[in-house]
Amino acid sequence: MTEDERRAIEQDCERLIKHYVNLNDAQDWPAVAALYAEDARFARPSQPGVFIEGREAILSSFLARPGRAQRHVIANTVVDVEDADHARAFSVIVLYMGDAADDGGLPVQGPKSPLIGTFTDKLVRTRDGWRFAERVGGLDFRP
Template identity: 80%
Template sequence: MTEDERRAIEADCQRLINLYVNLNDAQDWEAVANLYTEDARFARPSKPDEFVEGRAAILEGFTSRPPRAQRHVIANTVVDVVDSDNARAFSVIVLYMGDAAASGELPKMNAKSPLVGSFTDKLVRTTEGWRFAERVGGLDFQP
């Protein structure tokens, strides 16, 4: 693998992670779920030992949550390329959240905000592009 190929994989994986955060904040759950492989595993930062397995179950997990106002900030992402079809990544995540507000109003921030944690990802190249094979969250501080 050339340095240019490695950098292209890193950029594609970084874009996947950023897209995930933006779609999550837009609460576009179908699009979020489609960023996972069919057999992916996902563990929320608040429950890092409880895996949801499979794209359909991941989608169900997101759609079953009550609506909330939220904004994720992702930083310090490092992508390590394993080979041309596999990569690993680590990112720091900050989540601001609150109750959904009336149209045209700003939401009030939840007393648990912000949450600070991380994601450790296994990423794979598929025919649809790079996808999450596994995404494991964790919290760094108690809310």
């Protein structure tokens, strides 16, 4: 693999991670789930040892959550390319959460906000592009 090919994979994978965060904040759950491989595994930062297995189950888990005002900030992303079809990534995440304001204005930030943690990802190239094969979250501080 050339340096240009490696850098292209890194960029594609980092874009996937950033796209995921934007779709998550928009609460576009079908689009979020579509970024996972069919047989992917996902563990939320609040439950890093509890895996949800398969794209459909991941979608169902997002659909079952009550809506909330939220904004994720992702940073310090490093992608390590294993080969032309596999990569790993590590990112730091900050999650701001809140409730809708009674007056229809800006949401009110919740008392457990922000949450600070990480995502460790296994990424795979599919016929549809790069997707998450495994996404494991973790928290760095208790709320």
